[in-house]
Amino acid sequence: MRYTLEQLKGMDDKELGNHWYTGKFPFDVMKECGKCLASHRVLTCQVHGDIATPPFKVVSSCQDAVGAYLRPHLEEYLAARLFHDSLYPQPVAESRTEAAETLAVEK
Helix, strand or coil: CCCCHHHHHCCCHHHHHHHHHCCCCCCCCCCCCCCCCCCCCCCCECCCEHHHCCCCCCCCCCHHHHHHHHHHHHHHHHHHHHHCHHHCCCCCCCCHHHHHHHHHHHC
16 A cells, blocks of 8 residues: 555654554565665665665664654655655556455445
8 A cells, every 4th residue: 555645644653663664655675676765674786776775774673763763754755765666566456346345345
């Protein structure tokens, strides 16, 4: 699921940190190399070059601390992730039947 900036900003620090730890959008990993713009693995990327080393490095084992650190950079992370969207696995489009069933369950 792709989260909007408003949804990300609406998360508390722990939720946001957990979102990063579990690699959910926009902190997911790129196809081919399995690395992340959000510094899950700070290594030189042989496939994508410099983009695998983000300008903001996240280093903490505390979800609250990670969330608090990410918060002021959310717009930058989201913009970078969307700019490099073609490097990430793309969501599979649901069939109309699946989408209708999902909508019916949500109501």
